[in-house]
Amino acid sequence: MEAAMNAMPYLLEGLKMTLYIFVIAIFFGFIIGLVVAMLRLAPIKPLQWIAKVYVDIIRGTPLLVQIFFIYFGLNSLSFISLDNVTAGILTVSVNAGAYLSENIRAGIQSINKGQTEASRSLGFSGTQTMRYIILPQALRRMLPTFTNQAIITLKDTSLLSVIGIADLTQRGEVQASATFESFAIWTTVGIMYFIIIYLLTIISNYLEKRMVIR
Amino acid sequence: MSIISVKHLKKSFGENQVLKDISTEIAEREVVCVIGPSGSGKSTFLRCLNRLEEITSGEVILNGHNVTDHKIDINRVRQEVGMVFQQFNLFPHKTVLQNVNLAPIKLKGVAKEEADKRALELLEKVGLKEKANNYPGELSGGQQQRVAIARALAMEPKIMLFDEPTSALDPEMVGEVLNVMKKLAQEGMTMIVVTHEMGFAREVADRVIFMDGGYIVEENKPKELFDAPQNERTKSFLSKVL
Ligand SMILES: Nc1ncnc2c1ncn2[C@@H]1O[C@H](COP(=O)(O)OP(=O)(O)OP(=O)(O)O)[C@@H](O)[C@H]1O
Numbered sequence: 001m002e003a004a005m006n007a008m009p010y011l012l013e014g015l016k017m018t019l020y021i022f023v024i025a026i027f028f029g030f031i032i033g034l035v036v037a038m039l040r041l042a043p044i045k046p047l048q049w050i051a052k053v054y055v056d057i058i059r060g061t062p063l064l065v066q067i068f069f070i071y072f073g074l075n076s077l078s079f080i081s082l083d084n085v086t087a088g089i090l091t092v093s094v095n096a097g098a099y100l101s102e103n104i105r106a107g108i109q110s111i112n113k114g115q116t117e118a119s120r121s122l123g124f125s126g127t128q129t130m131r132y133i134i135l136p137q138a139l140r141r142m143l144p145t146f147t148n149q150a151i152i153t154l155k156d157t158s159l160l161s162v163i164g165i166a167d168l169t170q171r172g173e174v175q176a177s178a179t180f181e182s183f184a185i186w187t188t189v190g191i192m193y194f195i196i197i198y199l200l201t202i203i204s205n206y207l208e209k210r211m212v213i214r
Numbered sequence: 215m216s217i218i219s220v221k222h223l224k225k226s227f228g229e230n231q232v233l234k235d236i237s238t239e240i241a242e243r244e245v246v247c248v249i250g251p252s253g254s255g256k257s258t259f260l261r262c263l264n265r266l267e268e269i270t271s272g273e274v275i276l277n278g279h280n281v282t283d284h285k286i287d288i289n290r291v292r293q294e295v296g297m298v299f300q301q302f303n304l305f306p307h308k309t310v311l312q313n314v315n316l317a318p319i320k321l322k323g324v325a326k327e328e329a330d331k332r333a334l335e336l337l338e339k340v341g342l343k344e345k346a347n348n349y350p351g352e353l354s355g356g357q358q359q360r361v362a363i364a365r366a367l368a369m370e371p372k373i374m375l376f377d378e379p380t381s382a383l384d385p386e387m388v389g390e391v392l393n394v395m396k397k398l399a400q401e402g403m404t405m406i407v408v409t410h411e412m413g414f415a416r417e418v419a420d421r422v423i424f425m426d427g428g429y430i431v432e433e434n435k436p437k438e439l440f441d442a443p444q445n446e447r448t449k450s451f452l453s454k455v456l
């Protein structure tokens with residue numbers, strides 16, 4: 001108990017880093033997911049193909065390998081130099097983007113074709129139809145899957161401790177080995193993650209209720 | 215001078231030729247009802263007029279625009295043609311008012327206040343002004359379809375296309391929708407209505423087109439077509455539905 005209390009300020013700094021990376025990565029992950037979903041649904045074969053290859057590669061390789069590839073692999077190229085936080089955010093964004101793109105695509109495809117027809121018959125272009133009619137409905141519908149992915153992504157950031165990012169997990173390791181109070185420290189770290197994820201769930205439930213389509 | 219001119223329109227889905235050779239002219243302010251058995255191509259015909267379906271061959275001239283020409287801006291042409299669907303297809307995430315004023319605001323750049331005013335007038339016309347702030351899911355089928363009509367009218371179209379607008383409705387709601395359509399016809403709207411409501415066709419239509427197997431088999435004034443059909447297939451169809 002006392003060990004946990006003493007470690008608290010140090011761990012909270014780590015939690016800050018975790019949240020910092022998470023917020024930026026999920027934001028860019030969402031943007032990437034949206035763009036890739038559009039490519040996937042574009043009526044142009046090479047674009048569909050590029051999007052599919054991207055998603056398949058990300059889904060077909062472990063996140064840890066992706067982290068090593070971007071931080072060590074890319075950095076070994078002479079013209080690229082990424083610090084570990086940038087590399088970490090990049091990896092997690094690219095990873096979340098791939099999964100989110102599939103969710104967004106499924107959400108879009110779940111919207112009744114009649115919606116597109118009604119919109120096009122009014123004179124909206126394909127792009128306008130996507131923006132005003134299809135996406136707003138699809139995004140509402142996929143909110144639960146989006147929350148799910150956000151939770152996974154938050155947990156995924158803990159892997160970034162392997163490239164020396166001082167996130168909550170990494171600071172937990174440091175404290176545990178410095179104090180020999182492994183049980184207290186890891187319990188504290190676990191509770192911190194749990195609280196954040198619990199808050200995410202509450203926010204999501206609230207949004208879901210507010211955005212429900214009557 | 216016809217507002218719609220269809221010449222040798224053909225439409226295939228893969229191997230399946232659905233419209234075989236359709237030619238007809240529709241005059242301004244004319245109300246045309248299209249009847250015929252299921253699968254005869256009525257919906258496809260209607261959807262070719264505003265190119266919701268790609269036209270395989272032939273020509274459709276709509277209010278002076280060649281719809282078959284791929285160089286035209288089809289989105290502009292569609293603004294001049296309202297369409298009402300069997301399944302209403304209202305936008306469920308928008309209120310009734312937003313359903314009606316969305317297109318004028320986004321496509322014509324009408325100011326929000328002006329668009330609201332106009333939308334409320336249209337909703338009043340279809341008898342649903344008090345539902346302006348409800349969502350489509352809170353309305354009955356008949357009410358939803360009347361909103362869909364108001365939504366289409368908000369773009370001030372020259373032509374209105376209706377694809378079985380009452381077929382998805384409970385019987386007690388059919389009348390309220392047909393009444394709105396009747397009013398529209400009396401105001402001089404050019405209308406093409408695919409329908410199974412023979413009473414409506416007889417009373418409101420200037421002309422009835424009977425389609426079967428991808429052809430226009432017979433077309434005539436409703437009285438003539440219903441009371442003295444010429445073609446055997448028309449007779450047999452009418453004997454089943456009347
Ligand atoms: N998108 C499509 N792809 C393939 N075939 C289609 C498509 N739309 C329609 N068809 C076919 O075209 C034929 C005519 O369909 P259409 O919907 O025009 O008939 P309809 O006269 O409107 O019938 P109903 O009274 O049942 O609405 C049918 O055989 C149908 O299976």
Ligand SMILES: [Mg+2]
Pocket residue numbers: 256257258377378
């Ligand atoms: Mg049909």
